[in-house]
Amino acid sequence: MRRNLRTPRAAQAAAAAVVAGTLILTACGGSDKDKDNNSGGKESGGSGSVSLPKLDGASLEVAAVWTGSEQANFKKVLAEFEKRTGAKVTFVPAQDPIINFLGSKIAGGAPPDVALLPQVGAIKQAVDKKWAKPVGSEAQAQLAKNYSQGWQDLGKVDGKQYGVYYKAANKSLVWYNNKVFENAGANEPKTWKDFLATARTVYDSGVTPVSVGGADGWTLTDWFENVYLSQAGPEKYDQLAQHKIKWTDPSVKDALTTLAELWGNKDYIAGGPDGALQTEFPASVTQTFTGGDQPKAGMVFEGDFAQVNIAETKAKVGTDAKVFPFPAVGDKAPVVSGGDAAVILKDSKAAQALATFLASPDAATVQAKLGGYLSPNKGVAPSAYPNAVQQKMAKALIAAGDDFRFDMSDQAPQAFGGTPGKGEWKALQDFLKNPKNVAGTQAKLEADATAAYKG
Incomplete structure (x- = not known):
């Protein structure tokens, strides 16, 4: 369970400067000079900066919920580990919620060696169930060297290090089709009022303003969290x-x-509420950047990882696809971060070596070069990222240190904040369909939260 979750100030937030950094992304094409004017860690290459054991004959299974390009890119990281150690690594596609998936694997006597967990609370749950194994001294040394204290603490339970945060996410971004904005004469908004005015401008130009991936309930929790953080504080x-x-x-x-x-203006949502509830996150992104200057929507809200899906449309980040920070509802724009942590389920020399590799700049640099990815590892050179947008995000993430707020639903018990068709995901899907039912949605959220935190 994720009740009584520790949320130290250091771990309550790496994203303030992430989005602070995106405040300078308004032009976001950047220039090639940005690629050459970097500060930060050294570029990893060759044999790498971390020492790994020879593991000829060893085999590993690594489970994660990643699909598509995200999965393909991570497999390249695993291939580098294979090349350097001689181990054989098999990627195991998992389903949400991953804790349930792992539970069935463990019950069947065939757990993966390592799992990438997308919720802070899932790490604690894996520890409580005695599935997770502490990471060894080599991985801890890499974490101490390459991570801020906040990111280290997010992977700890009762003072012991169980998680290696391999991936970070800036969940306070709105991506837009630049051709649509140019044709409409629309400007990047800074406040929620401006955002609604921009949506109206885009609508008047003949394009539906916003794409929402409502079939995936987690996207709706991200909408709520950004509004709530900015408005409530x-x-x-x-x-x-x-x-x-x-x-x-x-x-x-x-x-x-x-x-x-x-959400209450069906003309502003691609496909209306019913269409949004049938649209999965990847499609919500791709339909914003296909169709030239007449896509299904002009904007889509989600994290930096949307770049993976943008790349599938052949749109170029910084020119065809631009980005602005989630607009301020209250006094300040919101800053919400997320991430995925590697957790060892079968303790072995090979599993510990993989955790060490994932905590090193070497692994993160492989995936950084492929795009659609941010690492909290401060040893990764900003120049490793493929475009000026991501380079600035990466610099801002590292500069943020421990100043961020972590995804709220990822801190909740899984039954409330991380299960399809249940809890917060389902309540917000119902709210998207009927945004007039504020009181009923609140009552349902409270009843589900109470049950989950007690459970």
Whole structure:
């Protein structure tokens, strides 16, 4: 379970500067000079900076929920590990919620050696179930060298290091089709009021303003979290994340009412609410950047990882696809971060070596070069990232240190914040369909949260 989750200040937030950095992404094409004017870690290459054992004859299974290009790119990281150690690594596609997937594997006597867990609470749950094994001294040394204390703490349970945060996410971005904006005469908004005005401008030009991947409930929790953090503030955000205040609190009502200003206008959502609820996240991105200047939508909200899906459309980040920070609803723009941590389930020399590799700049540099990825590893050179947009995000992420707020639903018990068709995912899907039902949505959220935190 994820109740009583530790959320130290250091771990409550790496993203403030991530989005602060995106404030300078408004032109976001950048220039080639950006690629040459970097500070940060050394470029990894050749035999790499981390020493790995020879593992000829060893085999490993690594499970994650990643699909498509994200999975393909991570397999290249695993291939580098194979090349350097002689081990054989098999990627095992997992389903959400991954804890349930792992539970069935363990019950069948065939757990993967390592799993990438997308929720902070899932790490604690794996420890509570006695599935997870602490990482060894070599991996801990890499973490101490390459990670801020906040990112290290996110992988700890009761003071022991179980998780290696291999991947970070900036979840406070809105991507837009530049041709649509140019044709409409639309500007990048800085406030929620401006955002709704921009949506109107895009709509008047003949393009539906916003694409929403409502079939994946986690995208809707990200919408809520950004609005709530900006409107209610960080203290309330922390309290709600730990269920120290109820979901019937007036601050939740305010956030849902704000969301309804967009979700309640079916003309502003690609396919309307029903269409959005049938649209998975990857399609919500690709339909924004296909169709030239007449795509299905002009904008799509989601994290830096949307670049993987943008790349599938052949749109170029920085010219065809641009980005602005999630607009400020309150006094400040929100800054929400997420991430995926490697956890060892079968303790072995090979599994520990993989954890060490994933904690090193070597592994992250392989995937950074492929795009659609950010690493909290400060040993990765910004120049490793393929475009100016990501280079600036990477610099800002590292500069942020421990100043960030972590994804709220990822801090909740899985039954509430991380299960398809249940809890927060389902309640917000229902709210997208009927944004007038603010009170009913609050009541459902509170009932589900109470059951999950007690459970």
